[in-house]
Amino acid sequence: MHFELLQPLGWQPYFQQQLTLEEWERDRPARIVDYQRSVITVDTGEERIALPVSMSLPAMTVGDWVLLDADGRFLRCFTRSSLFARKAPGTAQRAQLVAANIDTVFIVCSLNQDYSLNRIERYLALAHEAGVEPVVVLSKADLCTDDVEARVAEVQALGAQLPVVAVNGLDASSVAALAPWCSAGRTVALMGSSGVGKSTLVNALVGAAVQRTAGIREDDDEGRHTTTSRSLHRIPGGGVLLDTPGMRELQLADCEQGVEDAFADIAALAQRCRFGDCSHRSEPGCAVLAAVEREEMDERRLANYHKLLREQAQNASSVAEKRAQARAQGKRNRYAMKIKNRRD
The missing domain is CATH 2.30.30.140 (SH3 type barrels.)
Incomplete structure (x- = not known):
């Protein structure tokens, strides 16, 4: 070889x-x-x-x-260099593997009605937990009725070193801005909700129609979901690109460190709180709440921080509880079989 x-x-x-x-x-x-x-x-x-x-x-x-x-x-x-996992969709209390051995993740969010800072922060938490470099790709820049540069600045404010690129997936020169992360030997993943233009970006990066695409629905400005499986594609120039289906039920589990890393500004302020176990809700001497009051931090961001921490804790607890129940049931079944065999 x-x-x-x-x-x-x-x-x-x-x-x-x-x-x-x-x-x-x-x-x-x-x-x-x-x-x-x-x-x-x-x-x-x-x-x-x-x-x-x-x-x-x-x-x-x-x-x-x-x-x-x-x-x-x-x-x-082989032992993985990185792994993306999530709580399985629906009521199943188990983890679902999403992608392995990724170097960079393109977090795709379209600049139409899908645009959401909360959703971007959710993906950032997953990327940080996996130890993968995140790059936010704001797609459908040609359809944005707002100031694109203002949107880019708004997203860049989520992280001091966070790369943010606005692209038009139908314009090859625009997509070329993503080339620095697609060099030889590098693996890039695309993650984002349904209809944000991931398949269009895949086709543009790969240089071929490897994923089926669909247009925008006029009634709600949403794209039609087209990708139904995860697959790897080679990129001209040496990189490898992984496309994933839209994650309509993306939930965090066992991702506390990822959330803390995605909200590094809150973690830094927390070091100045009066109490070491401050929850940043109503405690006196809370440096985080003081920053919100001074309008140095967006109240939306703190609320999403609390929401994601609650979600990951609840999902992690439910998965662990389900596993414990399964082990206990297995022991009961084995004991019952042992008793039955003795009787027989």
Whole structure:
């Protein structure tokens, strides 16, 4: 296996170090480029191989690196450099893997009625928790009736070093502004709610119609959701791009540090609060509330901070409780079976 075949898939020294010399010479690394309900598609740099989904395989997702033997059989999954996960949609109390081994995430938010600072902060918390560089991409700049530069400045205020780029996904010269994050060996993910123009951006970055797109609905200014699966695409110039379905039920779980990092300004002010366990709600001597009163901090931002912390704590607790209940039920079932076997 040659390095030049794997680098276009995002191969990096971090994964190389996980191989023995014998494995490098005998086996084949491959990256999951498409994950469907019954089949996983991996790319070795020379060919694509379909692996049937089975209970014997570990939990994996698009972007994972796996090791195959010479016959294309699964051996193991590489240790991840990063992982995005979320609480599964609906009532299921479990975590859902979203994407692995991502270097940069493009948080896509359109400049029409979908524009929401609260939603951007939610994605920033996920990115920080995963240890992935976030870049906010404000799409559909051509449809924005407000001052685009003012919107960009408003989003940049969410983080001192936060890159923010406004683009028109239908204009190649506009999308070219994202090229610095798409260099050889780098993996970029697109995340955002339905209809914000992710598929259009994918097609523009890849240079081909790899994702189906749909127009804007005139009645509510919303785009139609078109992407239904997660998949990897090579970008001309060497990068790799991962597209994900719109996350209509994106919820945080086990993401407290990510929330704290996304609201670093609040964390910094908290160091000056009178009480070390200040909740920044009504305590005397709260430096955060004082900043809000002086209009140095937006009250909306503090309210969203509290909301996201509550949400992640509730979801983390419910997932842990569900797992504990499952373990307890398993013990009861095994005990009942043991008693039954004794009677028999």
